Amino acid sequence: AQSVAQPEDQVKVAEGNPLTVKCTYSVSGNPYLFWYVQYPNRGLQFLLKYITGDNLVKGSYGFEAEFNKSQTSFHLKKPSALVSDSALYFCAVRAVYNTDKLIFGTGTRLQVFP
Amino acid sequence: GAVVSQHPSRVICKSGTSVKIECRSLDFQATTMFWYRQFPKQSLMLMATSNEGSKATYEQGVEKDKFLINHASLTLSTLTVTSAHPEDSSFYICSARTGQSEQYFGPGTRLTVT
Secondary structure, three states: OOEEEOOOOEEEEEOOOOEEEOOEEEOOOOOEEEEEEEOOOOOEEEEEEEOOOOOEEEOHHHOEEEEEOOOOEEEEEEOOOOHHHOEEEEEEEEOOOOOOOEEEOOOEEEEEEO | OOOEEEEOOEEEEOOOOOEEEEEEEOOOOOOEEEEEEEOOOOOEEEEEEEEOOOOOEEOOOOOOOOEEEEEEEOOEEEEEEOOOOHHHOEEEEEEEEOOOOOOEEOOOEEEEEO
C-alpha cells in the first residue's frame, strides 16, 4: 500500500538556524513526491515536487528537499529559518495506481522562534 | 496564476439542513477537481474526484448521497452536504487541476453544524 510518514508532529527551531522536516514514503515503482504548506485556516500551498532527475529539488520560499531512494525519504530543508515559516507542513505522494490521488502524511507543525 | 477560490470561507448551519460549498478555478480550466476533508490536527483525506461533465468518483467510506458533488463546468464544482449533522463539522478543501498539472488548492471552508 502507498503511504507517507511524517515521524515528527512538531519541529521547533530558532530563527536563522537550518530546519529539516522529515518524510518517508512507501510506494511501489517510482514515486512522485510533494511538499505543501498550510497556514491557519487556509488551504495548502505547493512548495516543491520530485518526479525525476536531480535528487535535490528547490522550491518556493527558499525551501528544498532531498530525495533519497535508498532511505525512501524526502526531507524538507531550509538553510535559515524565518519566523514566518511557522506553519503546518505536509508531505504527499502521488499514488501509483491512481495518478489522480495524492496521499498525505499527517503533517508536521513547524515553529520557528525568534 | 492557478488560483482556486472557495465560497463560503465559513458557514454555520443547523443540524438537518443542507449546505453548499463552491470551488472555482479563477484563471484556468479545471478538468478535474478534488474534495478533501480535514479534521483538527489531522491530514487531508480525499473524499471524491470529479471530472467535468462526469459523475464524481467517491473514496471508500464516503457516502455519495450525503456529499453531493457537481462539476458542471470547467471552472466550478460544488459540494453539498445534505442533512448535515454535527459530526460533519470539518474543514473542507477543494483542489483543481488541468490535464496532468499539479493540484492547486483552495483556501478551505470551515463548516460548523450546530
